[in-house]
Amino acid sequence: MTKNETATIENQAAPILSGPGESREFPDWFRDQQRAAWKQFESLPTPTRKDQAWRFTNVNFLDLSLFNYGGKLTEQERATILEQSRGLEEVAGRMIFAGDELIERDVISDQLKKRGVIFQSLERAMVEHADLFRTYFMSQPARLGSAKFAALHQALVSSGTFLYVPRGVEIELPIEIFHWLNGKNASAFPHLLLVTDELAKVTVIEHFRSVNEHVPGFACGVNDLVSGPGAKVTYVCAQNWADKVIALQMNSTTVDHDASAMSLNLHLGSRYSRFESLSRLIGEGGRSDLLAVAVAKHDQEFDARTLQDHVSPHTASDLLYKNALDDRARTIFGGLIRVEPHAHFTDAYQKVRNLLLSDDAEANSMPGLEILADNVRCTHGATSGQINEDELFYLRTRGIPVPVAQRLIVTGFLDEVVQRLDHPAISERLRQLIEEKFANNRD
Amino acid sequence: MKTETSAVDIDRNKGDFFYPEAHVRDAGAGLSERTVHYISDVKEDPDWLREFRLRGLKTFLAKPLPTHWASKDLEAIDFDKIRYYLSPGTEAKRSWDEVPDDIKRTFERLGIPEQERKFLAGVEAQFDSEAVYSNIKKAVGEQGVIFVGSTEGLKNYPEIFRKWFGKVIPIADNKFSALNSAVFSGGSFIYVPPGVKVKHPLQAYFRINAENFGQFERTLIIADEGSEVTYMEGCTAPKFNTPTLHSAVVELVALKGAKIQYITVQNWASNVFNLVTKRGLAHENAEVKWIDCNIGSRLTMKYPGVIMKGRKARGEVLSIALANDGQHQDTGAKMIHAADETTSNIISKSISIGKGRATYRGLVHVPKHLKNCKNNTECDALLINATSRTDTYPAITVRGTGNAVQHEASVSQVSSEQIFYMQQRGLTEAQAMSLSVNGFVNDLVRQFPMEYSVELKRLIELEMEGSVG
Numbered sequence: 001m002t003k004n005e006t007a008t009i010e011n012q013a014a015p016i017l018s019g020p021g022e023s024r025e026f027p028d029w030f031r032d033q034q035r036a037a038w039k040q041f042e043s044l045p046t047p048t049r050k051d052q053a054w055r056f057t058n059v060n061f062l063d064l065s066l067f068n069y070g071g072k073l074t075e076q077e078r079a080t081i082l083e084q085s086r087g088l089e090e091v092a093g094r095m096i097f098a099g100d101e102l103i104e105r106d107v108i109s110d111q112l113k114k115r116g117v118i119f120q121s122l123e124r125a126m127v128e129h130a131d132l133f134r135t136y137f138m139s140q141p142a143r144l145g146s147a148k149f150a151a152l153h154q155a156l157v158s159s160g161t162f163l164y165v166p167r168g169v170e171i172e173l174p175i176e177i178f179h180w181l182n183g184k185n186a187s188a189f190p191h192l193l194l195v196t197d198e199l200a201k202v203t204v205i206e207h208f209r210s211v212n213e214h215v216p217g218f219a220c221g222v223n224d225l226v227s228g229p230g231a232k233v234t235y236v237c238a239q240n241w242a243d244k245v246i247a248l249q250m251n252s253t254t255v256d257h258d259a260s261a262m263s264l265n266l267h268l269g270s271r272y273s274r275f276e277s278l279s280r281l282i283g284e285g286g287r288s289d290l291l292a293v294a295v296a297k298h299d300q301e302f303d304a305r306t307l308q309d310h311v312s313p314h315t316a317s318d319l320l321y322k323n324a325l326d327d328r329a330r331t332i333f334g335g336l337i338r339v340e341p342h343a344h345f346t347d348a349y350q351k352v353r354n355l356l357l358s359d360d361a362e363a364n365s366m367p368g369l370e371i372l373a374d375n376v377r378c379t380h381g382a383t384s385g386q387i388n389e390d391e392l393f394y395l396r397t398r399g400i401p402v403p404v405a406q407r408l409i410v411t412g413f414l415d416e417v418v419q420r421l422d423h424p425a426i427s428e429r430l431r432q433l434i435e436e437k438f439a440n441n442r443d
Numbered sequence: 444m445k446t447e448t449s450a451v452d453i454d455r456n457k458g459d460f461f462y463p464e465a466h467v468r469d470a471g472a473g474l475s476e477r478t479v480h481y482i483s484d485v486k487e488d489p490d491w492l493r494e495f496r497l498r499g500l501k502t503f504l505a506k507p508l509p510t511h512w513a514s515k516d517l518e519a520i521d522f523d524k525i526r527y528y529l530s531p532g533t534e535a536k537r538s539w540d541e542v543p544d545d546i547k548r549t550f551e552r553l554g555i556p557e558q559e560r561k562f563l564a565g566v567e568a569q570f571d572s573e574a575v576y577s578n579i580k581k582a583v584g585e586q587g588v589i590f591v592g593s594t595e596g597l598k599n600y601p602e603i604f605r606k607w608f609g610k611v612i613p614i615a616d617n618k619f620s621a622l623n624s625a626v627f628s629g630g631s632f633i634y635v636p637p638g639v640k641v642k643h644p645l646q647a648y649f650r651i652n653a654e655n656f657g658q659f660e661r662t663l664i665i666a667d668e669g670s671e672v673t674y675m676e677g678c679t680a681p682k683f684n685t686p687t688l689h690s691a692v693v694e695l696v697a698l699k700g701a702k703i704q705y706i707t708v709q710n711w712a713s714n715v716f717n718l719v720t721k722r723g724l725a726h727e728n729a730e731v732k733w734i735d736c737n738i739g740s741r742l743t744m745k746y747p748g749v750i751m752k753g754r755k756a757r758g759e760v761l762s763i764a765l766a767n768d769g770q771h772q773d774t775g776a777k778m779i780h781a782a783d784e785t786t787s788n789i790i791s792k793s794i795s796i797g798k799g800r801a802t803y804r805g806l807v808h809v810p811k812h813l814k815n816c817k818n819n820t821e822c823d824a825l826l827i828n829a830t831s832r833t834d835t836y837p838a839i840t841v842r843g844t845g846n847a848v849q850h851e852a853s854v855s856q857v858s859s860e861q862i863f864y865m866q867q868r869g870l871t872e873a874q875a876m877s878l879s880v881n882g883f884v885n886d887l888v889r890q891f892p893m894e895y896s897v898e899l900k901r902l903i904e905l906e907m908e909g910s911v912g
Contacts (some may be wrong), residue, residue, distance in 0.1 A: 016445075050511060051511065100545075283679045356842070356843060356846075357844065359842070359844055360811065360843070362489045362811075362840060362841070363842075364838065364839065364840040365836070365838075365839040365841075366836065366838045366839070368825075368833035369833070369852060370832075370833075370834045370837045371826065371832060371834070372832045373826075373829060374826040375853070375856055376826070376854060377855060378854040379852065379854070380850075380851070380852050381849070381850060382849070382850040383847075383848065383849045383850070384809075384839065384841035384846070384847070384850075385847045385848070385849075386844040386846075
């Protein structure tokens with residue numbers, strides 16, 4: 001144990017670009033995968049603005065030389081993190097990660113366990129459930145531009161969540177996961193591997209937070225979300241990193257026949273946050289809802305890239321992304337609906353709406369379509385505008401001061417997205433987070 | 444069944460014939476500094492233009508093909524096999540009688556200009572590189588309107604020409620504008636004096652007639668304060684087995700309060716690469732409107748743009764694209780807002796038939812601190828067959844609080860109920876399909892001048908033949 005600990009401490013000081021440490025106890029096959037991924041990371045070129053997948057992005061944010069593996073937690077820090085990890089009142093299960101260390105796991109009820117639900121750390125799952133793990137772990141290539149960073153993640157990931165919901169099991173209460181960045185220039189490689197079997201149902205909410213409010217950090221996460229036949233998966237991300245954090249997240253969702261997947265990404269924190277959402281509809285009757293809300297202020301840049309990939313006929317997808325931009329903030333939306341050959345009877349929708357609150361804010365929208373089948377109904381829309389003067393006037397005539405009226409209008413604008421979730425408790429929590437961002441950031 | 448579908452009597456092979464080449468001036472195949480000097484020598488270019496061409500060549504050679512976003516099909520162009528300059532060796536003709544007989548026959552087969560002459564104020568027909576025929580009706584000339592070939596414009600009106608030439612589309616705008624800058628010949632130069640409203644549309648026809656020969660015309664239209672002009676170009680080309688390149692540059696300048704309308708019906712043969720840069724500059728209260736119709740070619744890449752430089756300037760692009768087997772229509776629009784209260788409108792309709800692919804690519808840019816700018820974009824795509832493909836790739840950047848931008852696109856197919864309804868009333872499936880497609884583009888086609896909308900409807904019917912059943 002002592003030997004291991006020393007090694008870990010050596011690792012902690014190391015910059016992430018020095019490569020994966022050898023001290024972690026993983027199966028050999030996984031180690032081999034990591035080494036191969038690292039080679040891939042090194043050989044792939046760093047994106048430039050000329051790459052279509054990085055158009056409009058300020059690629060200067062992608063300098064990773066600064067970041068290291070992060071320090072070891074002190075008892076004090078551990079206690080603070082546990083205390084601050086306040087999420088929903090009622091959950092079916094909970095995991096808390098600091099850096100990439102699992103520091104707490106609230107086990108789900110015995111009954112769910114008896115019915116075969118597996119809720120454990122990634123490193124345990126790759127030993128105890130190797131077959132499941134190897135089938136689904138990063139089985140989809142990162143197709144939205146971040147192949148290099150997906151490789152980085154695969155090379156350096158050291159923990160994460162594994163959740164398996166067997167056939168017919170419905171977990172009513174949400175599963176809650178916290179990821180904390182701790183220390184200056186620290187990094188984290190969050191991972192969630194969620195597999196649902198036929199007719200299963202589950203909701204997961206992930207919180208991304210920083211212990212220190214004003215130090216730089218780096219997060220590079222990958223989620224594999226698998227919605228089996230007839231299953232229903234809801235995934236919520238509440239991204240609230242500290243304001244100097246650079247964050248990349250690549251989510252890949254697979255929707256089987258008659259299944260549904262809903263995701264809602266709330267973007268509040270970080271300096272630069274890129275979020276890639278790939279949703280593949282591979283079976284008839286599948287449905288995918290992609291939702292996002294971003295409140296961008298100061299110099300924040302939110303970079304959302306999405307792909308609604310209709311592989312099978314008779315599938316539906318619906319995307320709604322809303323951005324509120326203030327100060328010098330920038331948002332980028334690059335979305336694509338792709339209807340593969342033979343994916344007839346596709347019904348796909350995509351809408352992005354930007355609300356600009358200042359003269360220096362900039363919204364970039366690239367809503368795209370690629371249709372290689374017929375008998376489809378595909379529409380998309382993108383709008384950029386500002387607060388309607390009439391609405392503002394109406395509120396003012398009722399004695400509401402301008403700043404309050406503006407905030408009401410903006411939250412009302414964003415709430416259309418939050419309302420689409422059918423989990424009142426989660427919606428309420430997201431509203432609180434949005435409110436906090438508006439209340440805090442007036443400095 | 445097939446014969447029933449051609450309700451309109453049109454000869455499908457109309458663009459397929461050609462006459463033996465008799466080119467006096469020929470720069471040979473391939474592109475080098477020598478080619479550029481050769482062209483400059485033949486055309487007796489002033490020094491500044493020779494330098495401009497050389498800069499164009501340098502930029503062209505330095506820039507990579509834009510295949511990181513555009514079709515890989517571009518790699519099929521063999522730039523070394525293309526002949527960059529050809530001329531029949533004849534000077535521009537003033538009267539119809541002086542045009543050589545075989546060239547005259549070519550135009551007659553196309554139905555121009557004899558039958559349409561009545562409609563048109565002037566005809567500028569380009570045969571390969573040089574204008575062989577140009578004529579402006581007396582009335583237009585008396586108003587002070589200049590309508591000549593680009594070479595003549597450059598020689599006779601250098602003070603107007605040079606002021607705007609290459610200013611709307613700089614050499615380095617893209618690889619193909621650089622190529623055009625290096626080897627351009629032909630095209631039109633138009634100047635409309637202040638307050639003059641040209642009643643009849645000015646028209647030019649272009650053809651490609653030499654195998655492996657690229658056509659690089661350059662058009663510059665300047666509408667002075669408060670003037671109005673409509674320009675129409677239509678293209679047909681004989682079919683050849685090896686790819687042919689057409690790479691034009693068209694620059695429009697609408698000064699204060701002026702209006703320019705530029706109409707294109709593009710029907711190149713299906714082995715032509717049609718890579719065209721078109722852009723207009725609209726000053727205060729001015730309006731630039733592109734009506735762009737793409738039926739032919741193997742690959743068209745064309746995104747007419749408007750830079751709205753003055754207050755209350757307006758820009759508009761109406762685009763129709765029809766992509767059949769083996770064709771890729773990559774078209775769209777660029778709207779650059781650069782002043783307050785500028786408005787732009789893009790309406791694009793595309794139809795994909797068989798294995799055809801239609802792509803809309805758009806750019807809308809509203810920079811900082813502008814007030815009350817508005818853009819509206821609508822793109823609708825219609826898919827006829829299961830193998831047809833359509834894409835939409837818009838990019839919209841908006842800064843600041845004073846502006847409103849909206850973009851909408853939809854993809855659909857002809858509804859089977861509609862077809863069934865028409866079949867019940869005695870139409871064949873093909874006729875019904877053709878009628879539906881014409882209905883889909885009808886609201887746009889109605890905005891075209893009459894003779895063009897008739898021609899367009901016929902072209903669509905022609906393309907629809909044999910696409911169903």
